[in-house]
Amino acid sequence: MSVLVARIGKPHSLHGEVTVQAHTDDPMGRFVPGATFVTDAAAGSGVPKSLTIRNARQHKGIWLLAFDGIPDRTGAEGLRGTQLLLDEEDETGNDEDGWYEEELVGLRVLDPAGEPLGTVAGLDVGVAQDRLVVTLTDGTEVLVPLVEAIVPSLDPTAGVVVVDAPPGLFDIAREG
Incomplete structure (x- = not known):
C-alpha cells in the first residue's frame, strides 16, 4: 500500500x-x-x-x-x-500517534455517548495541528482539531472516531 x-x-x-x-x-x-x-x-x-x-x-x-x-x-x-x-x-518512522488520510476516510464519527455525528471525509494537514474533515449527518462539513481533548478515541480497526466537540464547534460550520 x-x-x-x-x-x-x-x-x-x-x-x-x-x-x-x-x-x-x-x-x-x-x-x-x-x-x-x-x-x-x-x-x-x-x-x-x-x-x-x-x-x-x-x-x-x-x-x-x-x-x-x-x-x-x-x-x-x-x-x-x-x-x-x-x-x-x-516508511522508516514509527509514529504511533500519526495517521494517514487513507486510514481515516470513511470512519464513523460518534459522540462520547455513542450517538452518530457523521463520517470522516478527509484529513486537513496544518502547520500547527491536523484537522479531521467530518461530514455531519445533516451534510454539513466541519473541521475538527485532531487533538486528544476533542478526539479522545480514534480506532481505524473498529472503524470509529469519538469526537467530544466543545460547545459551538459544529454551529460555526453551520452558520458559515
Whole structure:
C-alpha cells in the first residue's frame, strides 16, 4: 500500500521549483535531496513514474521542492496536482500517534455517548495541528482539531472516531 506524502501545487520559480502541500509529519526528514517518490498523476500527463528531489527548502512556511529532470517552470507546471507517494514498507518512522488520510476516510464519527455525528471525509494537514474533515449527518462539513481533548478515541480497526466537540464547534460550520 502506498501512502501520500505530498501533493504538488503551483510552480514557484523559473528553475523548476514547485510548492507542495505536505501530508507527512516529518517533512524535514522526507524532503531531502536524493529522496525518490512514486507519483500518481493524471493519465497522459507526461509526469514520470517517480521523482527524485534535487533541492528542498521552506519559503514563508511553504515547502518548495525541485526535482531531477525538471529544469524549468514549464516542466514544473506539468507536475501540478501530482501526488508524491511512498510504499508503506519504505516508511522508516514509527509514529504511533500519526495517521494517514487513507486510514481515516470513511470512519464513523460518534459522540462520547455513542450517538452518530457523521463520517470522516478527509484529513486537513496544518502547520500547527491536523484537522479531521467530518461530514455531519445533516451534510454539513466541519473541521475538527485532531487533538486528544476533542478526539479522545480514534480506532481505524473498529472503524470509529469519538469526537467530544466543545460547545459551538459544529454551529460555526453551520452558520458559515
